[in-house]
Each structure stands twice: as C-alpha cells, then as structure tokens.
Amino acid sequence: MDATQYTIKQISVFSENKPGRLAAIAGALQDEGINILAFSIAEANGFGVVRALVDKPDAAYKKLNSIGFMISFTDVIAVKMRDVPGGLFEMAAILSEEGINIEYSYAYSGREAAVLILRVDRVNEAVEKILARGGTLLSADEFS
Amino acid sequence: MIAWDPNMELMPEADLKEMQYKLLKTLVYRLYSFSNFYHERMETHGVHPDDITRLEDVVKLPYMVKSDLRDNYPDKIFTATPKELVRYHVSSGTTGKPTVVGYTKNDLENWTESLARALTSCGVGRGDVVQVAYGYGLFTGGLGLHYGAERIGATVVPASVGNTERQLELMQDLRVTVICCTPSYLVHIGETAKKLGISIKNDTRLKAAILGAEPWSEQMRLRIEDEMGIKAYDIYGTSELSGPMFSECTEQNGIHMWSDLAFVEIIDPETGQLVPDGESGEMVVTILQKEALPIIRYRTGDITSIDSSSCPCGRTHPRIARLTGRVDDMLIIRGINVFPSQVEHALLGIPEVSGHFMIEVDRVGALDNMLVKVELNPEAFSDKINDILDIRRKVGHTLKNMLNVSVAVEISEPGSLPRFEGKAKRVIDRRVL
Numbered sequence: 371m372d373a374t375q376y377t378i379k380q381i382s383v384f385s386e387n388k389p390g391r392l393a394a395i396a397g398a399l400q401d402e403g404i405n406i407l408a409f410s411i412a413e414a415n416g417f418g419v420v421r422a423l424v425d426k427p428d429a430a431y432k433k434l435n436s437i438g439f440m441i442s443f444t445d446v447i448a449v450k451m452r453d454v455p456g457g458l459f460e461m462a463a464i465l466s467e468e469g470i471n472i473e474y475s476y477a478y479s480g481r482e483a484a485v486l487i488l489r490v491d492r493v494n495e496a497v498e499k500i501l502a503r504g505g506t507l508l509s510a511d512e513f514s
Numbered sequence: 515m516i517a518w519d520p521n522m523e524l525m526p527e528a529d530l531k532e533m534q535y536k537l538l539k540t541l542v543y544r545l546y547s548f549s550n551f552y553h554e555r556m557e558t559h560g561v562h563p564d565d566i567t568r569l570e571d572v573v574k575l576p577y578m579v580k581s582d583l584r585d586n587y588p589d590k591i592f593t594a595t596p597k598e599l600v601r602y603h604v605s606s607g608t609t610g611k612p613t614v615v616g617y618t619k620n621d622l623e624n625w626t627e628s629l630a631r632a633l634t635s636c637g638v639g640r641g642d643v644v645q646v647a648y649g650y651g652l653f654t655g656g657l658g659l660h661y662g663a664e665r666i667g668a669t670v671v672p673a674s675v676g677n678t679e680r681q682l683e684l685m686q687d688l689r690v691t692v693i694c695c696t697p698s699y700l701v702h703i704g705e706t707a708k709k710l711g712i713s714i715k716n717d718t719r720l721k722a723a724i725l726g727a728e729p730w731s732e733q734m735r736l737r738i739e740d741e742m743g744i745k746a747y748d749i750y751g752t753s754e755l756s757g758p759m760f761s762e763c764t765e766q767n768g769i770h771m772w773s774d775l776a777f778v779e780i781i782d783p784e785t786g787q788l789v790p791d792g793e794s795g796e797m798v799v800t801i802l803q804k805e806a807l808p809i810i811r812y813r814t815g816d817i818t819s820i821d822s823s824s825c826p827c828g829r830t831h832p833r834i835a836r837l838t839g840r841v842d843d844m845l846i847i848r849g850i851n852v853f854p855s856q857v858e859h860a861l862l863g864i865p866e867v868s869g870h871f872m873i874e875v876d877r878v879g880a881l882d883n884m885l886v887k888v889e890l891n892p893e894a895f896s897d898k899i900n901d902i903l904d905i906r907r908k909v910g911h912t913l914k915n916m917l918n919v920s921v922a923v924e925i926s927e928p929g930s931l932p933r934f935e936g937k938a939k940r941v942i943d944r945r946v947l
Contacts (some may be wrong), residue, residue, distance in 0.1 A: 474898070498561075
C-alpha cells in the first residue's frame with residue numbers, strides 16, 4: 371500500500387519567543403504568495419516551534435531558510451473527521467488500538483469537515499490502518 | 515625536525531639556564547642604572563642588582579602589572595632614546611586605557627626571530643603562502659606575523675582582518691597554505707565558506723592555521739582540523755611582551771617559550787607565590803633582551819601551567835599549556851570561579867549546539883544568575899518541542915558538571931548571537947556589586 375499520496379509535508383520553524391518573530395514568518399510567506407492552510411504553535415519557555423501546512427512547502431522552505439530561519443519538513447497526515455460529537459474519538463481509538471503514538475496534533479474546521487493533522491511515530495502504518503477502518507484521509511494534492 | 519636556529523633551539527637545558535642568568539643579571543644592572551622606574555621599584559622593594567647571584571633570585575624582584583604601563587602612559591618607562599625607537603604599537607585596551615609599546619631595531623629583530631622559529635616549528639617555510647588575517651596597524655598581530663613569515667622566506671598575503679568573502683577568494687586564487695588569525699575568525703571564515711558552497715578541505719590548499727590572540731580549546735582545534743583538513747597551532751604573545759612570539763611545534767603539546775628571550779614563572783594569582791611545574795596559575799614573564807620597553811616579572815593575567823620536560827621535537831625550551839583563561843575574565847558566580855573558556859570547552863563537546871555563545875550575569879536579590887545563550891545547530895532542530903528541551907537540559911547539565919554551578923540555558927536561532935572578528939566579548943555582567 372502506498373502511503374505517499376497521503377503524506378503531507380508540514381513546515382516546522384524554530385522561533386525564539388520574542389515579539390516580531392511570527393510576524394517575520396507570516397510576512398515572508400505573504401511576500402511569496404504562499405497560503406497557510408493549517409497552523410499551530412508549540413511553545414516552551416523562551417522558544418517555540420511554528421508548524422504549518424502551506425500550499426507551496428518547497429517555496430516556503432527556501433524563503434524562510436534564506437532569511438535565516440531554522441526550518442525542516444515533517445511528514446504528517448490529515449484525517450477527515452465527522453464534525454459531530456465523537457468524531458475525534460473515532461480516530462483516536464483507531465490509532466490507540468493499533469499502538470500508534472500521536473506525537474502531536476492540531477485541528478481545523480474546514481468547509482466540508484473537521485480536519486485533524488497528526489504527527490505520528492509510524493506514518494505508513496497509521497495511513498494503512500485508518501483507511502482499512504473506513505477513515506478518510508486528505509491527500510497531499512488537496513493542500514497544493 | 516627542522517629548526518630555524520638549531521644552536522639556540524636545541525641548546526642543552528643547563529646551558530640555557532646559564533644564559534638566562536647572565537641575561538637577567540645584565541638586564542637588572544642596566545635597568546637599576548638607567549631606568550628611573552625600575553631603580554625606584556628596586557629601592558622600594560629593598561633589592562639591589564648584587565642580590566641577584568643565580569637565576570632563582572629573580573623572585574627577589576618586584577612584579578610589574580598592566581596598570582604600571584597605563585600609569586606611565588605613553589612612554590615614561592621607555593629606556594631607549596627617541597632616536598633609537600623605530601616603531602610603536604598600541605594595545606587594543608579591551609580591559610582599560612590603551613598602553614603604548616615602543617621598539618628599537620633590536621627589539622623588532624628579536625620579535626621577528628622569535629616568530630621565525632615559531633613558524634618553522636609549525637612546519638611553515640619557503641614555498642608556503644601565508645595569509646595574515648590578523649589586524650594590521652596598532653595591533654601587533656598583523657605586522658608581527660607579517661615580518662616573521664617574510665623572514666623564513668614564505669610568501670605573505672597581508673589580508674588583515676575582515677571582508678571574509680574576499681579572504682576566501684584570496685585563499686583560493688593565491689593558493690594559500692597557511693592562515694594566521696584568531697580562532698573565532700577562522701570559524702567565521704569556515705561558516706562563510708560553507709554558505710558560499712566552498713569546501714576549505716577540497717577547494718583550497720590550506721594545510722595549517724596559526725591561531726591566537728584569544729583563548730580557545732582543544733575541542734575547537736579538533737573541530738577546525740577535522741572540518742578544514744588542516745593542522746591548527748596555538749600561538750601566544752601580548753603587546754607588552756612585543757606581540758605574538760611563541761607557538762606550538764608540530765607535536766601540538768604546549769607552546770615553546772624561547773628561553774633566551776623570555777623567562778617564565780607561574781604564580782598563584784592570589785598569594786603571588788610560585789606554583790610547581792604542571793600546576794595552573796598566572797604566567798609572569800621577564801623579557802630578557804628588550805631595549806625600548808623593558809619588562810621584568812610582568813603579570814600577564816593569563817592562566818596556564820609550565821612543562822620543563824623535554825619535547826619529542828627536540829627543542830629544549832620549556833612549554834606552556836594552552837591558556838585556560840584570564841585572571842581578569844574570571845567571573846565569580848555564587849562564590850565559584852568561572853572562566854568563559856570553560857563554557858566554550860563544554861559547548862564544543864555538544865554537537866547539537868554551535869560554538870558561539872553569550873554569558874549574561876544578573877543579580878536577583880542576593881543570588882547571582884548566570885544565563886548561557888547557545889545556538890541550536892540546524893541539523894539538531896526537531897519539530898518536537900521535547901527534543902529541543904532535551905538538548906537544553908543536556909547543555910545545562912554539561913555546564914553544571916564543568917563549572918560546578920547551575921546556569922540557565924537559552925536556545926537561540928542559528929546565526930543570532932554576535933560574531934567577533936577581534937577579541938571576543940562574550941560576557942555581559944549586569945550585576946551591581
């Protein structure tokens with residue numbers, strides 16, 4: 371089973387926790403005409419990691435790297451959830467039963483459904499199990 | 515082994531000691547007779563040249579400190595007449611008012627010979643192309659290495675410091691084999707090369723670097739040697755002694771201090787007492803043949819130890835260990851002595867962070883807080899916060915083991931901490947004591 375089409379390139383950017391850093395990232399993406407589709411910030415004392423799904427990840431990487439940001443790609447998957455009570459439980463239960471660990475996740479409520487972005491320890495297996503159990507994954511194409 | 519001046523460099527130790535005694539005796543008589551400064555000092559201290567009857571009697575003479583030079587600004591200690599002076603250098607004054615050093619023709623000759631021996635001992639000679647990337651001008655580094663390298667018949671590229679892209683261009687186009695600069699500047703050159711897609715290892719003929727004017731560590735040496743495919747040698751000197759004068763030989767195990775030029779003692783900086791060979795302390799130097807600005811028992815403020823055992827290279831002159839700090843750089847954090855060089859030493863052993871760092875010290879209530887800012891290496895960056903927190907913990911833990919004092923650690927973006935092209939100023943001490 372080929373999980374590649376469901377593997378989405380997230381950009382992860384290191385940022386010192388001080389005023390203006392997020393604006394610098396967002397401004398640079400705007401300059402390149404890059405659209406942010408989903409977004410989260412994880413913060414610790416003094417620094418944070420900005421994670422985002424964008425429509426042009428390679429262009430975003432190049433731009434942010436060129437202005438001195440530390441940036442990397444991370445493979446994540448995007449699961450469509452039923453936007454009703456229990457929607458999140460269904461997905462979490464599948465991964466839990468298969469022993470797949472969620473490193474972190476964030477969600478957005480889109481036009482058609484709620485979407486859960488997942489960073490898991492075993493991407494291929496997660497894709498396979500979710501599909502096998504009737505779940506719906508967004509393909510990478512849908513983010514470009 | 516090739517020596518520049520084999521008769522001198524390989525002289526049996528006993529003969530060297532005998533020569534040092536004669537030079538010291540002559541120096542003391544000359545200064546007692548012709549220098550107001552030294553005459554008064556010796557009178558006050560109750561010592562007469564006749565009291566010096568063997569080399570060990572040097573301890574009867576008073577110490578000289580940096581402020582003696584500042585207080586006698588610009589030339590009150592000089593014992594040469596203005597007509598005999600052929601050059602001035604002025605120290606950078608990082609730790610106070612500048613000091614002026616004058617040179618006679620013989621002073622320049624001894625300085626140049628000292629460096630000719632040092633460079634030769636690093637395997638540099640005719641056919642080598644030496645890029646001198648120390649500052650030219652009032653600072654002694656540039657002109658010192660310049661004349662030393664010319665003396666041994668090497669080709670000199672007087673690049674001075676700065677304009678790093680041009681330094682790299684010259685290095686490639688003029689087939690430079692040896693570079694002389696501060697260790698942090700060479701690291702900066704390396705980083706710039708990487709950005710430009712130049713591999714110093716593969717795209718240049720560089721084989722050696724002569725690095726000094728600031729403390730650096732063994733790990734930094736290994737990193738430089740590995741990344742650039744070169745040998746990196748430590749060089750020592752300060753403007754008060756003439757400038758850079760002494761370096762490691764190809765054994766890379768201590769800096770040979772030419773005994774005919776310098777008499778070295780290591781003392782406890784607190785008590786002023788001599789410490790045994792091999793033990794760390796402040797280096798005190800007497801320059802035995804200086805004419806314009808005579809230097810007797812000058813407290814350099816540099817922390818090192820001395821090794822008088824014979825060197826496998828065959829040179830009989832004693833070696834000092836890599837400097838581990840300066841008496842005046844020493845920070846006292848919650849009663850514990852901390853040297854910035856220890857922080858550097860610790861960080862170079864942690865691949866997840868770069869060698870650049872800043873130390874900030876504050877006092878909160880009665881407690882000293884030391885913060886060390888480090889840069890994360892891009893290869894170590896992870897999208898998971900916990901991975902970065904682990905690195906921060908590791909840095910904090912390593913520093914605590916090295917310094918015996920807890921420090922806070924801040925992870926910064928790569929390239930965000932200051933780079934230094936001259937002497938690095940990595941400590942911001944905001945304590946009001």
